Amino acid sequence: MTNTRPRILAEYSLLIAWAIISILVVLTLHQSNYTVAFLTFGAVVAAALLIAWAAEASEFSISKGLALAIVAIVQTIPEYFVEGTIAWKAGKDPLNCTIDCWIPNVIANFTGANRLLTGLGWPLIMFTVVIQKRRTGLKGPTSIALRKEQSVELVFMLGSSLYYLFVMLRGELSILDSLILGVTFVGYMWLLFRLPTEKEGPGEVLEGPPRALMEVKSVARRLALIVGLFVFAAMTFVFVTDAFVESIRTIAVSFLIPFLGSGAVFFSIQWIAPVLSEFPEKVSAFNWARTIRLAPTALLNFMSSSVNELTALVALIPIVFVISSGSVTGTIPIGEHDVEIFLTMAQSLYACAALLDLEYNVSNATVLFGLWAVSTAIVEVRLAVGIVFLILAAAEVILQRKKIMAFSAFRETLRDKIFRSSNDSI
Helix, strand or coil, X not given: CCCCHHHHHHHHHHHHHHHHHHHHHHHHHCCCCHHHHHHHHHHHHHHHHHHHHHHHHHCCCCCHHHHHXXXXXXXXXXXXXXXXXXXXXXXXXXXXXXXXXXXXXXXHHHHHHHHHHHXXXXXXXXXXXXXXXXXXXCCCCCEEECCHHHHHHHHHHHHHHHHHHHHHHHCEECHHHHHHHHHHHHHHHHHHHHCCCCCCCHHHHCCHHHHHHHCCCCHHHHHHHHHHHHHHHHHHHHHHHHHHHHHHHHHHHHHHHHHHHXXXXXXXXXXHHHHHHCHHHHXXXXXXXXXXXXXXXXXXXXXXXXXXXXXXXXXXXXXHHHHHHCCCCCCEECHHHHHHHHHHHHHHHHHHHHCCCCEEEHHHHHHHHHHHHHHHHCHHHHHHHHHHHHHHHHHHHHHCCCCCCHHHHHHHHHHHHHHHHHHHHC
């Protein structure tokens, strides 16, 4: 590690310097232009990387339950800032707004972020494992198996996905959704807090910048560095997110309206923001998947992020909208983009159906990536792709019905590892 220390220090310094320069430019110019766009896009990636490295190191620096809670939340911090900024702007839209409105864009970030996780992230893990097995000469079928206790993430992801049927039937997001999804997230985190876990040693899991944090000998100094990175990255998002979102709209209006028409801003927010903010998470998952042995950890990481985005992230939208608009109800219509929610739900349901036997294989990854790529490239076919996802999900359930073990594994986990732990502690 001594030989790589100067390089790792340079990486941290570069990211922090880029973020600081971006903040200064945003505070100085007070307007969106291509320079601001370039700097804020880089600042989002820099801050997300710092959060990801600190989150990985924190798992081995604090207690198990607290680590699970913190890591699950901080992985989606960039999406929280972007979503909160859009919801705040939507709350300032004039009544019956028809031009330059933000309300139609409130669901863009969370639908894009979630579909990116399952449509690109999950296949990335599997394809990486396949390539690594061929390079190392390993034989046998390629699949990723989850342990029984990891059915907790799957069951909550499935339930959260199904909830959006209720949202689509009502045609709106409201404080009621914030309450239900918020309670669901709290319940999910409580179960993870109670769940006993076996951890790898930090030296076996971490590498590069996160490992450098772990190798700081003084515990107090190590925790100070981790907390400092969290705070610095969060403050970066506070200062640059508004300019970042405005820059996305500027680019969409300047370059994409001739191709996408009025949906250019929605499309840009849906993909530019998640691609940049989730980039570090994809890199971490790729590094874990390269080891083959840690591929289940990478998949579980993405599943946990999906649950966070489907619950806590969406719960944030009506709350911020109410505060911004001064409205008591905080009702946000979604009818204009209900197909986006339908496709997000359908893709997530297929991903869950593929894991009902707690095993993820190459054919599942190929379906997810292929349909995600088609629906992303051709906006007009998204309804059809959503229907195909649901049909394939039903087919997975029927064909694998004798192998389904997620629900029994979930019950066993509750009985043997969560509530038993609660009773033992009394």
